[in-house]
Amino acid sequence: MIRVIVNGIDGAMGSTVVKCVEATEDMEVVAGITPTGWNGSYLTPAECKEEADVLIDFSHHDGTKALVDYCVEKGLPAVICTTGQTEEEMEYIKKASEKVAIFKSANMSLGVALTAKIVKEIAAKFPGCEVEIVETHHNRKVDAPSGTALMLADAVMEARPELHVNSGRSGMAKREPDEIGISAIRMGNVVGTHEVMFGTANQTITVTHQAHDRALFADGAIAAARFLVGKPAGLYNMDDILAD
Ligand SMILES: NC(=O)c1ccc[n+]([C@@H]2O[C@H](COP(=O)([O-])OP(=O)(O)OC[C@H]3O[C@@H](n4cnc5c(N)ncnc54)[C@H](O)[C@@H]3O)[C@@H](O)[C@H]2O)c1
DSSP states (O other), X not given: OEEEEEETTTSHXXXXXXXXXXXXXXXXXXXXXXXXXXXXXXXXXXXXXXXXXXXXXXXXXXGHHHHHHHHHHHTOOEXXXXXXXXXXXXXXXXXXXXXXXXXXXXXOOHHHHHHHHHHHHHXXXXXXXXXXXXXXXXXXXXXXXXXXXXXXXXXXXXXXXXXEEEESOOSSOOOOTTEEEEEEEEOTTOOEEEEEEEEOXXXXXXXXXXXXXXXXXXXXXXXXXXXXXXXXXEEEOHHHHHHO
16 A cells, blocks of 8 residues: 655645545555644644655645655655745755655646647747747636746747746737747636647647646646655656656
8 A cells, every 4th residue: 555645635636636545546645734734634744743655745835845854854755746836946856856756747647748748849840930828727826827837838948948938928028039928817717728829920830738627637646656656766757657
């Protein structure tokens, strides 16, 4: 049995992870962490006493250091699904991954990982094209642009390193040729839609990924947790699962 700790256990995603783990035969949730103390959960990672094989995190980036310190101290592999980390917090995660196995992806869907590959290929095939990304999420999301939109922009920039992100364009300025515009829409209960548009003089190619159910990300996190157990220290992502 793979023993799982869920950080952010009473959140929309944390509670979905619990349901999805319950539906597996080889995994069990042994503890939960959340600052609300929901249902007897631990308030902070440092307080958590249970032994586990892996931790799945869907919480808030403000808790990054506390979470990472705990995982390093315990030698506990962590699947960090939380988005919105600052550069400093990302550096902290990278440094910790020298000591413990960490899986980090802004989007836990295999479909999005494949979308990123396709997007990179299109960007390489049309070197002069204009690239715009539109992302739509539910009205409770706090970070913008979404981590997935930035991940897709990174995929484009792997093929077109001269580009840079212009997020939330407004005011009196023309579009610069070397920018990737990202527009964020927040509305209702949308789980997550990402459209990457490539415009040339005479055509537009649009690649769209729509998530219909949060269980998509929970299932991805569970697959990543299974992948991570027993792995040596390092920073892993969806490409490692695709290659596995
Ligand atoms: N990687 C992915 O595929 C993916 C998919 C969906 C959501 N997410 C990300 O996961 C995170 C959680 O999403 P959600 O929809 O479940 O949010 P949510 O607001 O429903 O839940 C957040 C959880 O984190 C806890 N929390 C709040 N502030 C905290 C803090 N400072 N320290 C530690 N814990 C804190 C809350 O108590 C709650 O349990 C977000 O960053 C979101 O963008 C990632």
